[in-house]
Amino acid sequence: MNTIYSRIEHARTADAVVRQIEGLILEGVLRDGDRLPGERELASQMDVSRPILRDALKALEGRGLLVTRQGGGTYVANIVGEVFAxxxxxxxxxxxxxxxxxxxxxxxxxxxxxxxxxxxxxxxxxxxxxxxxxxxxxxxxxxxxxxxxxxxxxxxxxxxxxxxxxxxxxxxxxxxxxxxxxxxxxxxxxxxxxxxxxxxxxxxxxxxxxxxxxxxxxxxxxxxxxxxxxxxxxxxxxxxxxxxxxxxLRLHQRSAERTGRRQTRRPAAAGS
CATH class of the missing domain: 1.20.120.530 (GntR ligand-binding domain-like)
Structure with a gap:
């Protein structure tokens, strides 16, 4: 299965997971709003235990790089932000x-x-x-x-x-x-x-x-x-x-003028 995540070959620690996800965000592979795979799938792709993955995701969320949304799912946070207020x-x-x-x-x-x-x-x-x-x-x-x-x-x-x-x-x-x-x-x-x-x-x-x-x-x-x-x-x-x-504006004005002229002529016609 093709994936942007790679197996962590040596030290399977939360820090190693953090560094890989950081790199993907930094290089623009993961963008604002991108959803990460589910915990089970991501742990399998990176070949780490789920407790290690949870620790890594918690650390990234604490630093404002990831966000957990209501209803489930972990997403890349809006890290680019606004240039101007x-x-x-x-x-x-x-x-x-x-x-x-x-x-x-x-x-x-x-x-x-x-x-x-x-x-x-x-x-x-x-x-x-x-x-x-x-x-x-x-x-x-x-x-x-x-x-x-x-x-x-x-x-x-x-x-x-x-x-x-x-x-x-x-x-x-x-x-x-x-x-x-x-x-x-x-x-x-x-x-x-x-x-x-x-x-x-x-x-x-x-x-x-x-x-x-x-x-x-x-x-x-x-x-x-x-x-x-x-x-x-x-x-x-x-x-x-x-x-x-x-x-x-000109069209509106001309239309108003024509309407006004028609309205002023009607009483005269009625009185003749």
């Missing part, structure tokens, strides 16, 4: 410069991630990225817009994983969480722009191909070009959204 998120959401700074930051950090991924990605990493791109292409071909947006975020997370630097990985995950929470620009609105879906798919392919081919320079350039496009599209989407808001 709620008051700061609400503050930056109302200032355009925050979005510009966020995209500038992403442009630099994703360029590094893509370059490192092109140098370090294993065959398994490349297979993972290839599978994500295939699903992205299928969602695009079937006009499954919501899935395409979800896979967009999954792809960027996977590139961070392929860089094999756990500090970079968890920094990126925290960064993308802000985006998923809608603190900055709307990915959905960008995807609605004419030609945007085709352009974004092409950019994601370019990043993948550079990583697959082990070309760090091309990977960096593709990542930078992608975020540069997102910057431009974000500004355009913002303008388009404002234009739509104003157009709706």
């Amino acid at each position: 709620k008051p700061m998120r609400e503050l930056i959401a109302t200032h355009a410069k925050a979005t510009a700074d966020y995209l500038e930051y992403r442009r630099e950090i994703e360029a590094v991630a893509a370059e490192m991924a092109a140098r370090r990605a294993t065959e398994a990493d490349k297979a993972l990225l290839g599978g994500i791109i295939a699903r992205m292409e299928h969602a695009h071909a079937t006009a499954d817009f919501e899935t395409e947006v979800e896979i967009d975020a999954e792809f960027h997370n996977a590139v961070g994983e392929c860089a094999h630097n756990f500090v970079l990985l968890h920094t990126l995950r925290s960064c993308y969480r802000l985006l998923a929470d809608g603190v900055f620009y709307s990915r959905a609105r960008i995807y609605d722009l004419p030609g945007a879906r085709e352009e974004l798919l092409s950019q994601h392919r370019a990043i993948f191909l550079a990583i697959r081919d082990g070309d760090p320079t091309a990977a960096r350039l593709a990542a930078v070009a992608h975020i540069a496009y997102v910057e431009k599209a974000s500004a355009e989407a913002e303008r388009t959204g404002e234009w739509e808001r104003i157009a709706k």
